[in-house]
Amino acid sequence: MNNKIPTGYKKTEIGIIPEDWEVKRLGEVSKIVGRIGFRGYTKKDIVKPWRGAISLSPINIVDGKLNLKSNLTFVSWNKYEESPEIKIKTGDIIFVKTGSTLGKVAIIEKVVFPTTINPQLVIIKVFKRTNNKFINFYLNSFTFKNLLNKVLDGQAIPTLSQYQLSNLLLPLPPLPEQKDIAKVLSDIDNLIESLDKLIEKKKLIKKGAMQELLTGKKRLQGFKGKWVKMKLGEVFDIKRGASPRPIEKYITKKSNGINWIKISDVKPEDKYLVKTEIKITQEGAKQSVVVNYNDLILSNSMSYGRPYISKIKGCIHDGWLLLKRKGKQNIEFFYYLLSSYKVQKSFDLLAAGSGVNNLKIDSVKELSIYIPPTLEEQQAIAKILSDMDAEIEALKKKKEKYEQIKKGAMELLLTGKVRLKTINNGEGKNNDIEGETRKLLWNKKIRL
Known part of the structure; x- marks a missing residue:
């Protein structure tokens, strides 16, 4: 193994870094403040939106950015004024110090409304001689995340004290x-x-x-001519999927297995079904419903009403409906038609009457469309x-x-x-x- 240190670099307690870089504790380049225990808040301190200050929580940090578009909590003005040291200011960095999302970080680009933090967060106020954006990027890096994982190793409920956070080392150019x-x-x-x-x-x-x-x-x-009103069952042969039972008996890893199509094989925004996670045996396929290339399938249970065009051959369970064209129809057009606002609202109405939200095949067949x-x-x-x-x-x-x-x-x-x-x-x-x-x-x- 080549342990030679490159020219212009040096070995430190955090690894090899440039000679003119320093190793600093986070607490040396910033002040870290959090909500003091006895100044925590309870449900009685929560107020209606915009009747108090925003109290940030881990859910307000999304992909390393502050997100104030939803999931906002507000605390009373008295509770906000009680802890002036944790009033959010432009340039502050917020850090999740406890719970499953420990380590989430975001910089405050601009304060748009009086804001504080909940007990799960701390504020890192970077000193002027250090660049706060550099610190924010470093705290969001894989290098820092790996360091956190080592510090937190074995904890049932991940928690980092302000003292531990302030003593974490970082390379500083x-x-x-x-x-x-x-x-x-x-x-x-x-x-x-x-x-x-x-x-x-x-x-x-x-x-x-x-x-x-x-x-x-x-x-x-x-193009001209009046659009035609038809029932969906007049345009497609519609059939509910079926599952061989118990399904575990028919799952296979053999190369001649048949694709077993599940809701989890596609995302809501997908247009095409291109692969499946598991396959079933030929015998299992005989007890199911076969989907061919370019067939249209429609989810009819739980996340109902989602259409997809299959680009593979496979089988569907009873959480799907198969729509096979009766005549010459453009399958892409019908994918978009079934995805449209008007048809989706119709699906909502059809599913609303049942205990579990799903689409009954007869109702889908009777659905009126214009083409x-x-x-x-x-x-x-x-x-x-x-x-x-x-x-x-x-x-x-x-x-x-x-x-x-x-x-x-x-x-x-x-x-x-x-x-x-x-x-x-x-x-x-x-x-x-x-x-x-x-x-x-x-x-x-x-x-x-």
Whole structure:
């Protein structure tokens, strides 16, 4: 094993870091404050929304960001004023110190309303001589998470005291490099956020297009004629799935096994079913209902009313309905039609009358729908919506790519394995942080 320390680096208690970096305790670069025990609060301190201050909890930290769109708790103004040391300020970092979500971290970009914390959180107030964004990125890194796991090993209920947190070690570059690293990672964050907004915008555009195109309110150029009212059972042969019992007897790992389609094999936003987790035997398949390539299936129990186009051959249990086309129909069009707001509301009404929310096959067969008078119009509508889906999917993949890039960049930049100092000019100023970071990360096989 090669234990040689690279030139310009040194060995420390937390590993090999650049020579001009320091090892500091978190408590040396910040003040950590939490809610004092006797100032905790009970149900009587909880007030109606906006009648008091926001009290942050772990649920308000989502993917390393503060989320105030939902799940807000409010405490009385008296309870808020009782603990001035934990009033949230811009630039603070909140950290979950106990429970199953211990280690969740977020920086406060802006205080929009008087805010405090609940007893599960602490506030890390970073001193001015240290960059708070750098600290936030480091606390969100895998390197730090691994350190936490070692400290918490064996605890039934994960808990980290403020003393333990303040004594955790971290690598700290000179302040200018902290700022440069935070700038690069913030730029990637901003790109991811802009992609998120663009994805949501495209989804809204698609939603509007569905409401117009799938109801006949807007007709595509070249098409005319009144849409036809039909029952779903007139367009499709509809059959409930079936399960061989006991199912465990028929599960197999053999190569000739038949795909066993479960709700968990697809996500709510999926359009296609492309694979299954398990397979059943040929004998089991004889006691079930076979789904062929390009068949439409519809969930009819629990998460009812979700349509999918199968891109594999398999079998379905009684939590699914199989919809087989009776004539020449465009399957993609019907996927979108069954996904539309109007049809989904109809499914809600059909399921509401039962003790357990599910769709009865006879009710589904009787469901009235309106469809274009020609196959060509179905195909044209489906193509427009499919193109929109493809654009959204491409943006999601691009976002996922940059999320992976960010993870890789964090592990390299926050530990000093990749230096931004190497691109500083003689005056200590940075000419092109982003461009040079691309080169450095490329050398590490991570594309930016």
